[in-house]
Amino acid sequence: MEKVPMTVRGAQLLRDELDRLLKLRPKISEAIAEARELGDLKENAEYHAAREEQGICEAQIRDIEFKLSVAQVIDVTKMDNSGKIIFGSTVTLIDVDTDAEKTYQIVGEDEADIKAGRISVSSPIARGLIGKMEGDEVTIVTPGGEKVFEIDRVDYV
Structure with a gap:
């Protein structure tokens, strides 16, 4: 299976x-048990709501576990990059036309x-920035032109 790049921060948020x-999980199981005790399950709104919540929770757990299993966690603070833009770096750009400054982390x-x-x-x-160096001028094709x-x-934090 192909690995997917992820920052240290992103992996920690997923964990x-x-x-x-x-x-x-245990709280949802408790809610299901309590709702079962209320009687007829066909018309028991609390039971159906708890089961739906359980399904959503389990799907989210599976999704996160999968993402973490295919993640290639990249820590840019431990790399020697000397001004080169790579995955995880934070880049400050100046729009040549407007002199507006924008900062992005990849x-x-x-x-x-x-x-x-x-x-x-x-x-x-x-994609237009990866591999470029601090001081370079780049032309990037965006949806707006x-x-x-x-x-x-270029920072590595």
Whole structure:
């Protein structure tokens, strides 16, 4: 099975969510047992709600366990990169046309959150940046057209 890149932070967030869901399991089982005691299961809304919650919880547990099993956790703080943009690095870009500054961290698919400045490694911006160096000027094809950026800074945190 092909490994999927993930940052240390992303892997830790998944492990934390998995721990939370595993602790929720007994509570859901308890709710199902209590609802069974209420009588007829066909018309027992509490029972059906608890069973639905159990199904959702189990599906989420399986999903997270799978993601962690195929994850290749990459810790950029332990790499010597000397200004080269790689997976996990944080890049500060300056838009050549507007002088607007943007900072992005290149992360795995499941970790991406554009509002928080985390872009997927497979996004057009990340694909255009990977392998470039601090100080380079890059042209990136985005859905809104071509953009030219200067790579101002590359950090490995």
